[in-house]
Amino acid sequence: MKKLIAAATAFLALSGMQAPPAQPAPLQLWRLDCGEFQINQYGAFFSDTFQYPEGPKTIVGSCYLIRNGSRYFLWDTGLTDRLVGRSFTTPAQTLKLKRSVLDQLKDINVRPEQIEMIGISHWHFDHVGQAKHFPNAQLLIGKGDVDALKADPPADKDSKEALAHWLEGSGKLEATIADKDVFGDGRVMMLTTPGHTAGHNALLVRLASGPVLLTGDLYHFTEQVANRGVPPFNHNRADTLASMDRFDRIAKNLGAKVIIQHEQADIAKLPAFPQAAQ
Numbered sequence: 001m002k003k004l005i006a007a008a009t010a011f012l013a014l015s016g017m018q019a020p021p022a023q024p025a026p027l028q029l030w031r032l033d034c035g036e037f038q039i040n041q042y043g044a045f046f047s048d049t050f051q052y053p054e055g056p057k058t059i060v061g062s063c064y065l066i067r068n069g070s071r072y073f074l075w076d077t078g079l080t081d082r083l084v085g086r087s088f089t090t091p092a093q094t095l096k097l098k099r100s101v102l103d104q105l106k107d108i109n110v111r112p113e114q115i116e117m118i119g120i121s122h123w124h125f126d127h128v129g130q131a132k133h134f135p136n137a138q139l140l141i142g143k144g145d146v147d148a149l150k151a152d153p154p155a156d157k158d159s160k161e162a163l164a165h166w167l168e169g170s171g172k173l174e175a176t177i178a179d180k181d182v183f184g185d186g187r188v189m190m191l192t193t194p195g196h197t198a199g200h201n202a203l204l205v206r207l208a209s210g211p212v213l214l215t216g217d218l219y220h221f222t223e224q225v226a227n228r229g230v231p232p233f234n235h236n237r238a239d240t241l242a243s244m245d246r247f248d249r250i251a252k253n254l255g256a257k258v259i260i261q262h263e264q265a266d267i268a269k270l271p272a273f274p275q276a277a278q
């Protein structure tokens, strides 16, 4: 009898070990509206080879929320929400913002303290503007960008101010030097793609419906993919071209859906907020 019980126990233990692995937690991706830009002379703004005609062009700003089970990751934080309800005009462009990220998160019942991590594609002002509303989140950003903001003088005073909480040691900061597996399960990866800035990253999101690649500002609009428009204000031209090559090969090899974050036409590639891609 003892033997029988021992055998049954062993069998149960074994069958428990052989149980199929638990389903991975659901992965969801929302696109948030993070601004609009009316560029006055887009040829000069986006190409150092006279690739594009002069004239006005409207581009958009996008942020993305990713949910992995009960964990939340915000990718880019857009223009400052001081712009909500007004516009700001410089000689080069007019900036607008309809709604803040916090306001949009309310629509899907996500509280700011639920955001565990913020990933920033690069330090430019239109990607760091609303980070300060998530002081409890860990900040993930390329080390090259951290160095640029900590330099004397900093690459940009406003961007440094926007991320001061982390740069000055009050918030948890990870300055990435290689690709970063955000949740540790291989499904969301920051991809080091320097050139636009020294520490620029793109993002790969491997949804159940198929992989999605978010460009950061490796590209700003569709035509740049084919004709390699490099903005004259990029940090390094050769690095930009190498990063475009890497990014395009990843997209091709994985059959990924490419979303250019500033491209108006690419908003429709994801479900309209508050719906999420899965």
Ligand SMILES: [Zn+2]
Pocket (backbone or CB within 6 Å): 124, 126, 127, 217, 262
């Ligand atoms: Zn940008």
